[in-house]
Amino acid sequence: MMIKAPYLLYLGSTADPMAIKTSRGIAMFRPEDAIGEFVREGGALSLGLPQMGFAEAAAAGARTLILGIANAGGTLSDELIDDCEAALDANLDIASGLHSRLRDEPRLVAAAKRNGRRLFDVRDVGSDLRVGNGLPRAGRRMLTVGTDCSVGKMVTTLHLERAMRARGIAADFRATGQTGILIAGSGVPLDAVIADFISGAIEQLSPAREDGGWDLIEGQGSLFHPSFAGVSTGLLHGAQPDAIVICHDPTRPHMRGLPHYPLPSLADTIEANLRVGRLTNPDVIAVGIALNTSSLEREEALALCRRTAEETGLPATDPVAFGVEEIIDRMEECFGESLQSNLRSA
C-alpha cells in the first residue's frame, strides 16, 4: 500500500455507529496515524479525535483523507463527492473502501489532477487472482467467523495478533476488508472479488507457511446472512482454518439490515462453520467465542462470558474489554507443539 499517513478520518453525517467501523478500526489499531476526524454539521458521532476541516488537517500534517465509512452497496453520495473535492483542493489524497470507485467520478478525477493528488480505491482487486484448488497447505491458520456481519471479526483478529505476538508467537493478521487492509497495509478486499475467485483469493492471501507461525485471517459476513453467505462460504473454504473463533453481538435484535431474519444461535453457528469448513480441513476445531459486550455493564458482560463458556465448552470473552488470553491458552492446549516451537524460536 502506498497510502500516505497521517490520516484525517471521515465520519460524515451518519448517526449509525456501525457505519464508521472503518474509521474506528484505524483510530484503535493505528492511533499514531490518525491525527483527526472530519464530522459534518449535524453529525452525531465522534472517535474522540480532534475535529478538523480539510485545510486545517492539511496544515496539521495530514496527507490522506480516509473515507472510513460503510453503506449497503457502497455508493458515493453527492454530499460525499462534494467533501472529497474540497479535501483534494486542500491538498489531501483520498483513500476509499467503498464499492463505487473514486476513479469513476469525473469531478474527483479532475480535482485530483488539478491538485496533483492521488485517489486510492482500496477495493480494487489485483488481476492475478486464481481459482481455488483446495489443496492442503503447510502452516497454521485461524479464521474468525460470526453469527452476523459487523460483530467484531476484524477487531478480534487484531487482538489475537497483538496478544499472540506478546507471547512470542509468530502471528500475522491477514486482511480481507477495507479497514483491515488500511491497518495491515495489504490484503484482499474480498467482497470486491469476482465470485469464481473467492476461495482462490484467500489461498493467495494466506499461502503455505513454513515457519511454524500462524496466519490470523479476518472473517467476513456469516453463513446465516442471506446477502453474504456465499462470501463467507468461499472464505471458509479458502482459509482451510485449523481453528475458528466465533464472533457474536449478544444485543443484535436481527441480522444486520434484515429485520425479517433472526440471529442464529451460537451452537448452530459453530456447527455450520465446522461442517462447511471440514470440506477443506477435516480437522478444523472451534477454539473460542468473542462477544461484543460494549453495550452491557461490566458485571453483566462477565456473567454472559461465563454462561457462554459453560454452554459452548469454549473460552468466551470480549476481546476489547477482557482480552483474548483464554482463547490463546486454548490454542496452546490444542496446538501445543506448534505454539511451543514458536516460543523456542522467538
Added chain:
Amino acid sequence: MMIKAPYLLYLGSTADPMAIKTSRGIAMFRPEDAIGEFVREGGALSLGLPQMGFAEAAAAGARTLILGIANAGGTLSDELIDDCEAALDANLDIASGLHSRLRDEPRLVAAAKRNGRRLFDVRDVGSDLRVGNGLPRAGRRMLTVGTDCSVGKMVTTLHLERAMRARGIAADFRATGQTGILIAGSGVPLDAVIADFISGAIEQLSPAREDGGWDLIEGQGSLFHPSFAGVSTGLLHGAQPDAIVICHDPTRPHMRGLPHYPLPSLADTIEANLRVGRLTNPDVIAVGIALNTSSLEREEALALCRRTAEETGLPATDPVAFGVEEIIDRMEECFGESLQSNLRSA
C-alpha cells in the same frame, strides 16, 4: 442480447468433452442457429456439425463465431487470439463467455475495428446489481443443484422448461452461465458477479412473479466444490427455490479438476442443499434427481435410475435419455394447485 445468428461454434483443439459444454449446449438447444463447427488441426472432438473454416462459414451465412469453450480461469491463449483475429478478418463477429475479455486484447480490438465487426463478452455484468435482501417473493422457483460442476444442471433445466411448456405450464429458463445466456438471450453470468452481489443478482434475475408460472433457474457449481461453493451458496440463497432438482454424474471419479476431492453422496448433497436453502425458503423440497448416464448402456442406465429412485425416494431420470416427465409429475403432486392454475389458464 444482440448477438447475431447463425453461429459458427468454436471447438478449438481440446480433447476434453466437458471443455466444449457451451458449444454443445447451443448445438442441442438452438440447432437452427448452429450452422457449423470450427475444429483445429489435431482437435479430436466434434458436435456432428459441418466442419468449416472462417471464410467458408461466412460464405455459408454465419454471422458470429461463438467461443463455446471453457477452461479454469478462462484465459485467452495465443492460439485462441490467432483464431479470433482470423475470424474477424473473415467478417465474423465474436461472442465469448470466457473470463478474460475480448475487449482487453488489443489485437482483437484492432481487428474488429478494421473489419467493422463486434466483440461480445457474455460475462460482462450489468452495473445495476444490488445486495440481496432475502425477502420472500411471489412466484414458484425451481433450482438445479449438483454433486459437482458440469454435471448437467443447464441441460436439465432446459429439458424441464421444454417439457413443462409442453404440458401448458408457464415456465421460463433463467440463465446463470455463458451458454445458458447464449441460449436464452438474457441472464446473469453469475461467476463474473462481484462476491457481495451473488444472491442479489439472482433476486434480480428471477424477481417476484404473479402469473402462477415457474422460474427454472440454472444452477452453478456445488456446495461440495472447494473452488466454487461460495457461488453455489449465494445462488441457492438468492433463488429461494420451492423445489430443487439434484444433478449428478455417476461416473465422475472425483470433483472436477480436483483429484484429491471425492464426490459427495446424493443423500449428503440433498441434505446440504435443503439445509442451506431453508435460510431463505423454509419450505424448499427436493423433487427429483437428474443423472447423466451418457457413458452407460441403456439397461444399466435404467437400472441406475430405478436404484437411485429407491434410495432417495425421488424420481430419478436421465433428462437427455429418458425425459423429465416423472419429475414434473412429482412437482404436480407437491405443488398441484399452482400447476393446475396454469393448466386452466393455458
